Amino acid sequence: MAVGMLATPAAAASGSGQAVSAAAKPKPKPAVWAGTPKASPSKYEGECPVKVTFSSKIKVKAVKAKTTVAYRWLRGDGSKGKVQTFTFRGKGVKSFTVKEKATFKGDVKGWQAIQLLAPRAATSAKGRFSVSCGAGEDDYEVVRPGVGAQVWVDEGNCEAALIGRITTSDSRWVRYQWVVNGRVVDRDAVHVNGSRKVYHVIKPRDDFRGWAELEILSPVGTSSNRAYFKIWCKDTSPKVSVSAYAPADYAGTCPAARTFTGTISVSHLRGAVKYRWIRDGVAGDWQSVYFGGHGPQSQSVTDTWTASASGEAKRAIEIYGGPTSGTAVGKVTCVPPPTPTPTPTPAASLPA
Numbered sequence: 186m187a188v189g190m191l192a193t194p195a196a197a198a199s200g201s202g203q204a205v206s207a208a209a210k211p212k213p214k215p216a217v218w219a220g221t222p223k224a225s226p227s228k229y230e231g232e233c234p235v236k237v238t239f240s241s242k243i244k245v246k247a248v249k250a251k252t253t254v255a256y257r258w259l260r261g262d263g264s265k266g267k268v269q270t271f272t273f274r275g276k277g278v279k280s281f282t283v284k285e286k287a288t289f290k291g292d293v294k295g296w297q298a299i300q301l302l303a304p305r306a307a308t309s310a311k312g313r314f315s316v317s318c319g320a321g322e323d324d325y326e327v328v329r330p331g332v333g334a335q336v337w338v339d340e341g342n343c344e345a346a347l348i349g350r351i352t353t354s355d356s357r358w359v360r361y362q363w364v365v366n367g368r369v370v371d372r373d374a375v376h377v378n379g380s381r382k383v384y385h386v387i388k389p390r391d392d393f394r395g396w397a398e399l400e401i402l403s404p405v406g407t408s409s410n411r412a413y414f415k416i417w418c419k420d421t422s423p424k425v426s427v428s429a430y431a432p433a434d435y436a437g438t439c440p441a442a443r444t445f446t447g448t449i450s451v452s453h454l455r456g457a458v459k460y461r462w463i464r465d466g467v468a469g470d471w472q473s474v475y476f477g478g479h480g481p482q483s484q485s486v487t488d489t490w491t492a493s494a495s496g497e498a499k500r501a502i503e504i505y506g507g508p509t510s511g512t513a514v515g516k517v518t519c520v521p522p523p524t525p526t527p528t529p530t531p532a533a534s535l536p537a
Contacts, residue, residue, distance in 0.1 A: 215252060218244040219299045222312030233318035234290040241299045241309060243281045250274060255303040258285050261295035261311075264356060264376045268302065288355060289316045343418035347385040349399035349409060353377045360402040366395035372402075392418050424452040427460065427502045431513035439519035440493045445500040447510065450483040451476055459505035462488045463512075465498060471505060492517035 220242040229235050245254060251274050258266035266285065273279055283299070296311035351359055356379070362372040363385040371385045387393070393416045399409040427450070432443040449458055457473045474484045490498045497516045503509040 213248045215248050215304045216246040217254075217301050217305050217307050218242075219256075219301050219307050219309035220244075221310040222297045222299060224297070224312060224314035227314045229315070230317040233316070234288050235316060235318075236286055236288050237314060237316065238284060238286050239297045239312065239314075240282055240284045241312070243283060243299065243301065244278060245273075245281075245304070246278045247273070247276050250276065252279075252304055254281070254301070256283065256299055256301050259298040259300050259308070260356075261297065262356075262358060264358070264378075265300075270303075290318075290355065292317050343390075343416065344386055344388045345393075345414050345416050347387065347397045347399075347412070349383045349385075350380060351375070351377050351383060351399075351401065352380045355379070357404065359404070362400050362402060364398045364400055387414075387416065389416060389418065392416060423454040425454075425458060425504050425507045426450045427504050427508060427510045429500055429502045429510040429513040431500065431515040434516040434518075435492075436518040437520055438522055439495075439517070440491055441517055441519070443490045443492060443498070443515050443517065445488045445490065445498075445513055445515065447486045447488070447500075447502045448483055449474055449486060449502070449504070450481065453480055454482065455479070458484075458507075460486065461503050461505075463501040463503055463509070464488070468503065490515060492519070495519045 222239045222241040225238045225240070226235075229237065239258070243254065243256065245252060251272065253270055253272045255268055255270045257268045260266070269283075271281065273281075285297070294313075294315045296313045298311045299309040301307040347363060347365075349361075349363075351361065353359060357377065358374055359377050360372075360374045361383065363370050365387065370387075373383070375381055375383060383399070385397075387397075394414065396411045396413045398411050401407045427447065429445060429447045431445055435441055435443060445462075447460075447462075449460060451458065454476045455478070457475050459471050459473050461471050462469045472486075474486060476482045476484065486502070488500055490500075492498070495518050497514055499512050499514050501510050501512045
């Protein structure tokens with residue numbers, strides 16, 4: 186007899202004994218039941234392959250005008266079916282029957298269950314079944330999956346993606362490993378229902394070439410063809426250089442304004458480069474200069490120094506995450522202005 190799993194709202198409890206207002210009460214939630222799946226046939230003995238149909242009854246006590254039910258099948262081999270949904274209208278108790286079919290080519294003992302995901306979570310009891318394909322047969326099915334692998338190279342990113350396809354005669358778990366140049370680089374297990382792709386990405390630091398192979402470890406041992414590849418690691422990042430220049434030495438009256446200049450160059454870039462001036466060893470605020478074309482480009486930047494006394498100033502330019510220019514030194518010699526010569530006043534003449 187089928188056994189259902191019930192999920193209903195928890196009853197509210199009050200520790201203070203005070204009345205709870207209607208607005209504070211939680212909204213009612215739907216209740217769901219998942220019946221124990223039945224296998225037809227549930228105990229099979231005879232020639233194989235044989236098709237077994239699993240069915241389960243789902244009941245929902247709906248509290249809304251429209252309710253969506255999501256569920257999936259759970260299997261004894263650890264696999265899970267795809268999430269399936271259906272929607273119905275109206276309140277009250279609704280009943281639905283869901284089915285799944287599977288073909289078995291060898292002896293097997295297992296179970297299936299229904300897992301409800303929405304509108305509430307619930308899982309049925311396990312519905313068990315067995316298949317016996319006659320005396321002298323193996324206790325399990327031997328699957329010889331056909332395996333293939335192909336490889337392509339993405340030179341821009343200095344990497345290669347290995348793509349393999351695993352095929353099986355029916356639904357089962359498969360253990361596999363990737364072998365590159367005779368060395369195991371990755372090992373995993375996947376559930377395959379007829380056909381499935383698996384991947385591995387090679388990211389070398391330098392140019393790399395060789396071959397890749399996909400090996401099946403279980404349920405039987407087999408290998409794919411060898412796929413040969415060649416990876417070129419080209420450095421395509423923009424190259425940035427920077428230079429700083431001092432104004433000519435100055436001698437004259439002060440204060441005097443002097444301008445340092447700089448040149449920021451890129452090999453190729455469409456975007457911004459952040460930089461800052463280093464003034465007498467003290468870093469200033471970050472600024473940006475923009476490049477909008479292709480190929481080599483240059484931009485000029487400036488920084489003004491106002492000297493009130495004789496001395497020198499040092500400037501350098503630092504690129505964010507990049508190089509720093511050499512130090513440019515500007516010199517100022519303040520010369521006082523010449524003292525003006527007084528103009529003699531002519532003597533006044535005496536009357537005769």
